[in-house]
Amino acid sequence: MTDQSLGQLGDGLLLATVVVYALAMLGYAGEQASRKARRAVTSVRASSQVLVGAGGPSVSLPAETVTVERASRSGRFAIALTACGWAVHVLSLVFRGFAAHRVPWGNMYEFSSAVALVAVSFFLVLVARGRVERALGAFVMLPVVLYLGLASSVLYTAAGPLVPALNSYWIKIHVAAAIMASGSFLLSGVVALLYLLRSRYDAQLTARRTPHFPVSLGAQLPTAPVLDRVSYSVIAFAFPVWTFAIIAGGIWAESAWGRYWGWDPKETWSFITWVLYAGYLHARATAGWKGKKAAWVAVAAAGALIVDYYVVNIFVVGLHSYA
Amino acid sequence: MTVRSDVPGDVNADEEAVRLTTQPKPVGLARKGDLLGPLRRGWRQLTSMRTALLLLFLLALASVPGGFLPQRRLNPLRVNQYIAQHPGTGPLMDRLRLFDVFSSPWFSAIYLLLFVSLVGCLIPRTRLHLKALTSKPPKVPRSLAKLPVNDRWETVNGVDQVLDQAGAALRSWRVVRREHEISAEKGYLRETGNLIFHLSLILLLVGIALGAFGGFKGTVLVVEGKGFANTVASFDDLQPGRRFSPSSLVPFSVRLDAFRATYGPDGKALTFDADVRWAPLGGAEKRDDIRVNHPLDVGGAKTYLIGHGYAPHIIVKDSTGAVIDDRLVPCLPQNPQFLSTCVIKEANTTGTQFGFRGVFTPTTVTDSTGHVGSSYPGLRNPVLTVAAFSGDLGVDAGTPQSVYSLDTTAMTPVDGGQAHALLPGQVFHLPGGASLTYADTQEWATFQVTQDPGKGLALVAAIGMVGGLMLSLFIRRRRLWVRVRAGAIDGAPTTVEAGGLARTDPDRYADEFAALVRLLRPVATPTTSSTPTSTNQEERP
Ligand code: HEM
Numbered sequence: 001m002t003d004q005s006l007g008q009l010g011d012g013l014l015l016a017t018v019v020v021y022a023l024a025m026l027g028y029a030g031e032q033a034s035r036k037a038r039r040a041v042t043s044v045r046a047s048s049q050v051l052v053g054a055g056g057p058s059v060s061l062p063a064e065t066v067t068v069e070r071a072s073r074s075g076r077f078a079i080a081l082t083a084c085g086w087a088v089h090v091l092s093l094v095f096r097g098f099a100a101h102r103v104p105w106g107n108m109y110e111f112s113s114a115v116a117l118v119a120v121s122f123f124l125v126l127v128a129r130g131r132v133e134r135a136l137g138a139f140v141m142l143p144v145v146l147y148l149g150l151a152s153s154v155l156y157t158a159a160g161p162l163v164p165a166l167n168s169y170w171i172k173i174h175v176a177a178a179i180m181a182s183g184s185f186l187l188s189g190v191v192a193l194l195y196l197l198r199s200r201y202d203a204q205l206t207a208r209r210t211p212h213f214p215v216s217l218g219a220q221l222p223t224a225p226v227l228d229r230v231s232y233s234v235i236a237f238a239f240p241v242w243t244f245a246i247i248a249g250g251i252w253a254e255s256a257w258g259r260y261w262g263w264d265p266k267e268t269w270s271f272i273t274w275v276l277y278a279g280y281l282h283a284r285a286t287a288g289w290k291g292k293k294a295a296w297v298a299v300a301a302a303g304a305l306i307v308d309y310y311v312v313n314i315f316v317v318g319l320h321s322y323a
Numbered sequence: 324m325t326v327r328s329d330v331p332g333d334v335n336a337d338e339e340a341v342r343l344t345t346q347p348k349p350v351g352l353a354r355k356g357d358l359l360g361p362l363r364r365g366w367r368q369l370t371s372m373r374t375a376l377l378l379l380f381l382l383a384l385a386s387v388p389g390g391f392l393p394q395r396r397l398n399p400l401r402v403n404q405y406i407a408q409h410p411g412t413g414p415l416m417d418r419l420r421l422f423d424v425f426s427s428p429w430f431s432a433i434y435l436l437l438f439v440s441l442v443g444c445l446i447p448r449t450r451l452h453l454k455a456l457t458s459k460p461p462k463v464p465r466s467l468a469k470l471p472v473n474d475r476w477e478t479v480n481g482v483d484q485v486l487d488q489a490g491a492a493l494r495s496w497r498v499v500r501r502e503h504e505i506s507a508e509k510g511y512l513r514e515t516g517n518l519i520f521h522l523s524l525i526l527l528l529v530g531i532a533l534g535a536f537g538g539f540k541g542t543v544l545v546v547e548g549k550g551f552a553n554t555v556a557s558f559d560d561l562q563p564g565r566r567f568s569p570s571s572l573v574p575f576s577v578r579l580d581a582f583r584a585t586y587g588p589d590g591k592a593l594t595f596d597a598d599v600r601w602a603p604l605g606g607a608e609k610r611d612d613i614r615v616n617h618p619l620d621v622g623g624a625k626t627y628l629i630g631h632g633y634a635p636h637i638i639v640k641d642s643t644g645a646v647i648d649d650r651l652v653p654c655l656p657q658n659p660q661f662l663s664t665c666v667i668k669e670a671n672t673t674g675t676q677f678g679f680r681g682v683f684t685p686t687t688v689t690d691s692t693g694h695v696g697s698s699y700p701g702l703r704n705p706v707l708t709v710a711a712f713s714g715d716l717g718v719d720a721g722t723p724q725s726v727y728s729l730d731t732t733a734m735t736p737v738d739g740g741q742a743h744a745l746l747p748g749q750v751f752h753l754p755g756g757a758s759l760t761y762a763d764t765q766e767w768a769t770f771q772v773t774q775d776p777g778k779g780l781a782l783v784a785a786i787g788m789v790g791g792l793m794l795s796l797f798i799r800r801r802r803l804w805v806r807v808r809a810g811a812i813d814g815a816p817t818t819v820e821a822g823g824l825a826r827t828d829p830d831r832y833a834d835e836f837a838a839l840v841r842l843l844r845p846v847a848t849p850t851t852s853s854t855p856t857s858t859n860q861e862e863r864p
Pocket residue numbers: 277278281282285344345346347370371372373375379437438440441442444445517521524792795796
């Protein structure tokens with residue numbers, strides 16, 4: 001196969017990925033739609049078990065059981081679709097790499113795709129480990145689908161070689177680490193936003209107000225402490241990786257440009273991102289800053305990351321210009 | 324059900340028992356009549372977690388203009404352009420040092436305060452942690468039921484047997500047995516890692532400072548066949564640190580034999596190579612190949628390839644036909660296709676002086692209006708287009724002149740200023756018999772030499788940062804306590820209480836705790852406690 005057709009195959013597979021992820025998102029949403037019914041069933045069943053006594057035969061409730069079945073089938077289907085989408089996603093990057101004869105993260109298009117892949121992988125790991133309910137999937141897949149859709153339309157670049165400065169051993173390490181960290185950071189940013197949503201939902205319930213859309217979505221989310229802990233553990237993983245990415249970048253810059261740090265706009269925004277995440281980790285240990293304030297810091301830090309990759313690449317002139 | 328009597332103990336000890344960090348406590352109120360009070364309070368305020376957080380946010384905020392506005396150290400031309408385009412706000416922004424953010428007094432003030440705070444915070448934390456490392460885990464708190472994870476059961480085993488079992492199950496923990504109680508702790512490396520990380524931050528700052536004060540950076544343009552020595556005089560541009568001394572320059576010299584660039588079909592650069600010969604002072608000559616990402620390293624002084632361009636080989640003859648100039652003229656690239664501009668000055672003529680303005684195009688295309696352009700950066704169809712001027716170059720006036728610009732105020736255009744396109748080998752005949760020959764094309768390269776005495780330290784600090792962070796964020800510090808009480812009368816079951824606390828990741832600790840309890844708890848004995856292992860969802864500070 002020629003490089004060009006390999007590259008096109010990779011692009012086609014990425015589009016397929018987006019479609020499969022979108023279907024998965026619908027599956028998660030379907031599960032949630034039947035979830036209210038399930039809650040009702042669970043409470044009925046629990047009370048009947050109390051009546052009958054533990055270990056006794058459980059009372060069968062045909063109509064509601066069907067709803068539960070449908071809900072969990074929808075959810076399992078969504079997880080399976082996510083896993084399939086993930087595999088296709090990996091393949092699309094592999095073909096891109098073969099087409100360009102290099103690691104598949106040489107321009108913003110490929111980079112965005114790889115970042116989304118990390119976010120999805122991390123989410124699947126969290127679900128597999130039982131750290132979050134898979135129902136969170138609808139809220140995670142939505143930004144992933146939007147992000148990939150944008151990346152493959154606005155940022156599209158045909159597969160090709162790199163400019164010489166990017167062609168080094170350290171770029172592979174630097175960019176791979178940056179992608180690992182960024183995918184995780186973006187995931188944590190989404191979870192932090194969901195945490196804020198859930199907190200507002202809880203607050204409105206406590207104040208005996210009826211939450212309206214979008215706050216009412218809070219009912220579908222894991223509890224606020226769970227979301228807070230998930231966003232922390234994702235950041236706690238990503239922060240050392242990001243630190244390492246910056247250092248590897250410094251080593252690369254030192255061999256390419258003769259200085260390990262030069263306050264180039266890209267470096268400056270990586271630094272701002274780093275300091276904000278350090279601020280987040282501090283905030284979680286500072287009285288009066290836990291919870292909502294810390295979550296806002298995580299959201300701001302993810303914002304700085306997006307500026308680092310998109311605003312700087314497109315609008316600010318620097319040495320790091322890709323593509 | 325056994326009735327629980329409160330175990331004696333004091334509140335302070337309990338507070339210490341659930342503290343799993345050396346982080347400074349929130350600043351309290353000053354004692355009255357303490358003369359040093361305000362000072363001490365100010366210092367505690369400066370080294371508090373809240374101040375550290377505030378300064379971190381300020382540091383991020385202060386960097387933002389540096390991430391959007393052009394910065395003088397990187398790109399002085401764009402700064403001037405920006406100021407010219409914004410005549411109202413530009414000069415004011417300049418006065419606020421918004422184009423020199425990272426050397427501005429306000430930026431320095433923030434990071435210096437942050438590091439003072441860091442040092443002030445680290446000293447007591449290190450002392451506290453060293454104490455914790457050498458002391459035993461704290462006493463069992465009075466009420467284990469208040470801990471995030473806890474359990475309680477009865478067993479027919481005797482007190483000592485239970486304690487022995489617990490000791491065995493907690494083998495990888497630091498364990499101390501006090502009468503009928505066991506205190507255990509694990510994960511000390513978390514705090515160690517955190518301290519290493521913060522200490523490395525200080526080392527990093529020292530490394531950066533060493534480089535900024537004692538280092539230097541020099542750039543020099545070299546045409547093929549020529550070279551340079553690592554001395555102050557040979558650089559076109561030199562940026563020394565404030566404490567830089569020329570005697571610290573590593574003595575060596577470099578000669579550029581050949582430069583090669585290759586390009587893809589779309590004109591994107593693929594490779595750059597500079598074949599050089601270099602020698603330390605008085606030493607034997609060696610060959611090397613300087614590429615992007617592959618500098619030449621001589622005793623810590625590194626030579627980088629940072630730019631390149633074309634240098635047409637020109638020969639100038641006077642009216643008698645004698646060669647008065649024969650050299651390579653470096654032309655400065657103006658666009659990615661290497662359309663380049665050059666200036667040739669001939670001052671050593673008898674009588675009238677000559678100056679030439681040239682445009683060099685490596686792959687020449689001519690549009691319908693006769694303008695030359697370049698369609699590819701590689702050398703496919705080179706043309707040197709020159710216009711000549713005669714008169715006074717002004718070089719004798721004593722004012723220094725750039726070799727890349729031609730002052731034509733005292734000169735008259737030759738041929739009405741008409742440009743002549745020369746192919747390699749072609750000659751431009753000037754009125755009066757003089758001539759300029761474009762013989763062939765060579766290339767030039769710019770090299771940058773840097774010496775940074777703080778680089779090694781900065782790298783060590785960076786490794787310390789990553790290592791420290793990994794310990795600090797991946798290791799969980801946790802405590803576990805067991806209290807055993809014998810039955811009130813002979814033959815009555817022994818009561819066992821266990822409780823635990825983790826600094827981070829309470830879910831995983833709850834699993835670990837449950838697994839440990841399962842080891843200790845006899846399978847057959849039904850629990851007397853109505854609540855099974857309870858997990859308190861609330862996060863600890
Ligand atoms: C130079 C700027 C600073 C940076 C970049 C920084 C960064 C960090 C980071 C990334 C963490 C998280 C790692 C962990 O949880 O162990 C952390 C934790 C911590 N930092 Fe800093 N820090 C800075 C200054 C300070 C200062 C001035 C203090 C003293 C008030 C301080 C006290 C702490 C403490 C006590 C923790 C541990 C929090 C915990 O127990 O979870 N840091 N710091």
